[in-house]
Amino acid sequence: MGVRHIDKQKCLRCGWCVTICPQDVLRRDENRYPVITYLQDCQSCFLCEKYCPAQAITVSADRERRPILPW
Amino acid sequence: MQILDCDVVVAGGGPAGTFAAVKAAEAGAHVILVDKAYVGKSGCGTFGAGSFKAYIKEEDSYDLWYGKAVEEGFFINDQDWLRQHFETIGDRVRDLERYGVVFEKNPDGTYNRIEGQGSSDVRPIKTLMFHGPQFMEVMRKACEKAGVKIVDRVMCVSLVHDKKNPKAIRGVLGFHGVSGEPYLFRAKAVVLTTGAQAYKSHYADLHMVTGDSHVMGLQAGAALCNYEFNCHQLTHAGFATHGMNISQGLGARFVNALGEDFTAKYDPEYASHGNLWRISASMAMEVHFGRGPLYFDYSSYTPKDWELFARTLPLMFRSYVQAGYVTEDGVCRKGKLEWVSALIGNVGFGGGLWIDLQGRTTLEGLYAAGDASYGPTSGVEGFCAYAMPAASTTGTVAGQSAAAYAASVGDVALDEQEINAAAWAMTEPLRHPAGCDPVHVVLAVQEALFPYDVYILRTEKKMQQALARIQEIKADDVPRLRAVDPHGLRFALEARNMVLCAEAMLTAALYRKESRGSHLRLDYPEIDNENWLKWIMIEKGADNGLVLSTRDIPIDRYPLRPTCRRELHASIAAARKLGENI
Numbered sequence: 001m002g003v004r005h006i007d008k009q010k011c012l013r014c015g016w017c018v019t020i021c022p023q024d025v026l027r028r029d030e031n032r033y034p035v036i037t038y039l040q041d042c043q044s045c046f047l048c049e050k051y052c053p054a055q056a057i058t059v060s061a062d063r064e065r066r067p068i069l070p071w
Numbered sequence: 072m073q074i075l076d077c078d079v080v081v082a083g084g085g086p087a088g089t090f091a092a093v094k095a096a097e098a099g100a101h102v103i104l105v106d107k108a109y110v111g112k113s114g115c116g117t118f119g120a121g122s123f124k125a126y127i128k129e130e131d132s133y134d135l136w137y138g139k140a141v142e143e144g145f146f147i148n149d150q151d152w153l154r155q156h157f158e159t160i161g162d163r164v165r166d167l168e169r170y171g172v173v174f175e176k177n178p179d180g181t182y183n184r185i186e187g188q189g190s191s192d193v194r195p196i197k198t199l200m201f202h203g204p205q206f207m208e209v210m211r212k213a214c215e216k217a218g219v220k221i222v223d224r225v226m227c228v229s230l231v232h233d234k235k236n237p238k239a240i241r242g243v244l245g246f247h248g249v250s251g252e253p254y255l256f257r258a259k260a261v262v263l264t265t266g267a268q269a270y271k272s273h274y275a276d277l278h279m280v281t282g283d284s285h286v287m288g289l290q291a292g293a294a295l296c297n298y299e300f301n302c303h304q305l306t307h308a309g310f311a312t313h314g315m316n317i318s319q320g321l322g323a324r325f326v327n328a329l330g331e332d333f334t335a336k337y338d339p340e341y342a343s344h345g346n347l348w349r350i351s352a353s354m355a356m357e358v359h360f361g362r363g364p365l366y367f368d369y370s371s372y373t374p375k376d377w378e379l380f381a382r383t384l385p386l387m388f389r390s391y392v393q394a395g396y397v398t399e400d401g402v403c404r405k406g407k408l409e410w411v412s413a414l415i416g417n418v419g420f421g422g423g424l425w426i427d428l429q430g431r432t433t434l435e436g437l438y439a440a441g442d443a444s445y446g447p448t449s450g451v452e453g454f455c456a457y458a459m460p461a462a463s464t465t466g467t468v469a470g471q472s473a474a475a476y477a478a479s480v481g482d483v484a485l486d487e488q489e490i491n492a493a494a495w496a497m498t499e500p501l502r503h504p505a506g507c508d509p510v511h512v513v514l515a516v517q518e519a520l521f522p523y524d525v526y527i528l529r530t531e532k533k534m535q536q537a538l539a540r541i542q543e544i545k546a547d548d549v550p551r552l553r554a555v556d557p558h559g560l561r562f563a564l565e566a567r568n569m570v571l572c573a574e575a576m577l578t579a580a581l582y583r584k585e586s587r588g589s590h591l592r593l594d595y596p597e598i599d600n601e602n603w604l605k606w607i608m609i610e611k612g613a614d615n616g617l618v619l620s621t622r623d624i625p626i627d628r629y630p631l632r633p634t635c636r637r638e639l640h641a642s643i644a645a646a647r648k649l650g651e652n653i
Contacts, residue, residue: 001310020112022279024224024248024558038558040510043278044311046386047112050204061310061390067273068514069308069411070523071358 001063002042003049006034010056017048017057072253072494077103077220078477080258081470082227082243083265083284085114086459087441089210090163090466091262091473093170096217098474103256104219107226107248107265107561108279111211112204114266115418115442115458118276119206122316122456123174123199125160127182131197133157139196141631143346144450145588146604147297150629151428152447156464163463164199167206170213175200191340198456206459224248226561227283229493230261230291230437234484239435240291241483244493251557253494257485259477260436262469263288263424264462267417267442268572270520271513271565274304274413275311281565282416282572284443288424289575293432295609296445296622298422298572299579299590300452301414301526303351307367308409309394314384319343321376323369325350325410327362337645348452348589351412352642355527360651369396370406377401414526418442419458420449422576425608430469433610436480438473440465445606451588499552500563506553509566515544516569520576529580529592538577545570575617579607582619586640593653596643600633 003025006017011033018026018034022045027037036042042059049059079095081088084106092104106113126136137157141148168174175183184197214221224247231242242257268282289295306312324332325343335342337353345353354365372380378401381388391397396405417423423446424432424439432439441462446453448461500506519540520526524533549567554560585599586592605621612618626632639647646653 019223020109022108022113022117024108024561027249041278041558041562043276045118045276047117050386051112060393061386062394063310067308067311068517068521069273070355070413070521070527071363071411 001044001060002039003036003059005058007056008033010054012054014053017052020047020051072255074255075103076257077101079260079262079473080243080256081262081264084110085266086116087462087466088264089214090463091264091440091470092219093213093217094467094470095474096219098471100474100477102219103222104214105222105225105227109223110221111208115277115280117204117207119203119459121200121203123201123459124454124456125164125199125460126157128161135194139194143452143454146633147450149447155428156448159464160460163467171209172206173202196454225254228497228564230287231485231490234486240437241485246497248557248561255490257483259480259483260473262438262473263443264440265443269416269418270414270569272413272415273311274306274415275313277415277418282568284439285423286568286571288432289611292611293434293437294425295422295575296425296606298575298609299583299607300421301416301589302419302421303348303589304413304415305347305350306411306413308411310390312387314387317383321380322371323367326366326368327357328364329362333357336649337642346452351527352591354412355523356646358523359528365410366407367410368407369403372403374401412527414521420446420453429472430465438469440469500554500560503551504553504555506551507548509552509563512544512548512566513569516573520573530594534577534581541570541573541577545574575609578617579609582607591640591642596640597637598640599637601636
């Protein structure tokens with residue numbers, strides 16, 4: 001699950017996705033591009049995708065690991 | 072170490088925290104608002120599904136709303152607080168409009184309101200509608216306009232006491248999640264508003280609320296209350312979903328493995344429109360009686376239904392298209408989706424820090440509001456979509472009280488030894504980078520807490536087993552939690568907070584020897600108004616343990632009182648009526 005891909009061709013390097021991520025999943029690299037740094041903590045909330053001014057980010061709700069369920 | 076001075080520091084920038092900060096600043100205090108993420112995009116309020124259940128004096132029946140709140144609260148509400156809430160919520164709605172929050176309106180200027188979960192034809196409870204993400208953006212701007220200093224990306228970890236008065240709180244210690252630098256906020260009053268403990272559950276958008284205020288308060292000597300009561304959500308087993316109100320409204324049904332629609336059997340008045348925990352209890356019963364797995368069935372949806380679904384729940388629709396359940400143009404490929412209950416801790420209602428009518432906790436100088444508080448207006452349950460209105464009224468009171476109190480406090484004197492010890496303890500996980508992975512601790516807590524016979528159909532035996540496991544994790548794994556950088560330190564401390572809150576929840580649930588609302592015990596199936604019209608208080612004891620006590624609810628002087636001394640819990644009564652052996 002989680003943020004899957006950031007398209008460098010489209011990215012404006014504004015850094016807004018890094019600023020707003022509630023889970024601190026994204027950080028900036030030496031060229032100020034956002035990079036997916038802590039994927040294990042992404043909760044697929046879609047904020048980065050929704051607020052990206054260049055539609056450069058793709059998020060998925062699908063999970064690779066089955067969550068712990070009540071039954 | 073960064074040291075910042077102010078009159079009032081507010082920890083947590085959701086609806087309760089931003090209200091507290093604005094109101095304290097408007098009262099003349101110098102205010103700092105701290106959040107471990109970014110105020111305006113952090114906390115559950117950011118993901119509010121647009122529903123704001125506010126009582127509007129000009130349109131609603133006070134008796135209906137008050138009665139419904141006490142009914143859902145199972146007489147555990149602080150009814151003085153409930154009255155204060157209903158008397159002030161209209162002012163808060165006007166505040167929100169003044170700040171710039173847009174509510175849906177009719178052409179004649181009145182509010183456009185809809186009926187949500189827990190509303191029936193006989194007793195309609197209507198909710199206001201707002202545009203989800205805009206709400207918190209507006210609240211950040213309101214804070215800035217009021218002169219509040221906002222500090223983003225700093226996680227608050229522990230409270231600091233007055234050097235001369237160990238019962239008074241005079242500050243908060245935390246660290247920056249990127250730089251790792253410690254931050255000390257020296258203040259005359261502290262307001263805790265970091266929200267609930269959601270156990271990083273299998274539900275959408277609440278992995279960041281990890282009981283930070285509850286643990287800070289408890290460890291500093293404040294009392295928690297109502298910690299045995301929890302909110303349950305309903306979601307797809309495959310991935311986390313939301314939008315149950317709309318999905319049910321468009322005609323999707325809950326069915327068991329035999330294809331039977333089962334909700335009306337247990338709850339004839341509301342059936343599939345019932346409150347979440349009632350459906351959660353019905354689902355657990357069906358599984359318990361061997362009729363699982365369970366499904367939520369969208370098969371009846373027409374392309375027109377899917378079109379409306381896509382418009383109102385675009386992210387959900389996107390997930391369903393991604394998963395191949397429906398095509399972009401609304402052709403259903405897989406309608407019957409496996410569906411489960413999810414424990415989401417005390418999000419929306421349920422336990423937290425005890426507060427009085429002024430928002431004061433049991434410690435001097437320490438205030439709490441919203442989900443960080445024990446939800447005095449909610450009792451056992453709240454109305455659905457009631458959390459943000461309650462955060463507005465409790466946040467306002469806590470902010471105003473904290474500002475008034477701060478004005479009476481002289482110079483702040485702190486104990487350097489206490490601060491050094493707290494700073495050392497806070498960074499403990501960074502000192503054993505080869506220790507226990509926080510992800511392991513999160514999964515271990517979830518494995519102990521999430522089985523349905525621990526949190527839905529409760530028994531002494533199962534809860535004791537779960538508590539023993541949680542205490543084992545606390546003793547063996549928590550001291551070895553690892554972090555390799557400041558980001559990791561946040562997640563290590565969040566995992567620790569999950570363990571401590573799980574211990575408090577199970578301890579309180581074992582203590583309450585009756586059933587009441589979502590606290591449904593198979594070994595004590597009756598609501599016992601003779602012995603249990605009480606609040607359970609939890610305080611820190613010796614050796615890192617917990618001390619429990621009770622406070623009698625002053626029911627005799629409240630307007631609404633239960634009519635019977637004991638009665639069988641409605642879900643169990645319904646199951647027995649169906650001939651089930653439970």
